[in-house]
Amino acid sequence: MCLACLVCLGAQAVSAAEAAPEAAAAASVSGATTGPTAGQESAASDSPVEVRELWTGSLYSSTYRVGLCFSAQGKVRGVVHLRLYNGKVDVYHIDGTVQNNDIEAHHSSGHKFKGRLVSADTVEGVISLKNGMNIKLEGKRAHDVALVPEDCAPLPQ
Helix, strand or coil: CHHHHHHHHHHHHHHHHHHHHHHHHHHHHHHHHHCCCHHHHHHHCCCCCEEEEEEEEEECCEEEEEEEEEECCCEEEEEEEEECCCCCEEEEEEEEEEECCEEEEEECCCCEEEEEEEECCEEEEEEECCCCCEEEEEEEEEECCCECCCCCCECCC
16 A cells, blocks of 8 residues: 555656746745735745646555645655545545656655656656565656645545
């Protein structure tokens, strides 16, 4: 279950890291002509400007939704919702870094995700469990999605 969390984390972090500098630049340019943007209001209130993504995919008999927030400094944070075959949803909080298109994230359990933002709509990577098992994942990326502001969790479906 933690594997899906890590995979999702990795992909979103890379997208966010790439988009954050562009989003911040766009916010400052548009704010000069049309008034403050949401990004500028966040900056004015000492909140970091972040890019938001939702990663989705499946792992064995489970599906996952990962909400990720990427900062311009390359920090990634998010929440993985792993829906099991029986309908139960496990929740994992993750954090990590993104640089260029490469993303690394981890969960407090010791599981890690290393991945790459392959395209505007795809992320791929490997979840490494603390027991040494490695699982390859591929997920779909959605940009500029609404997430829970406090922890970047996906909104309920």
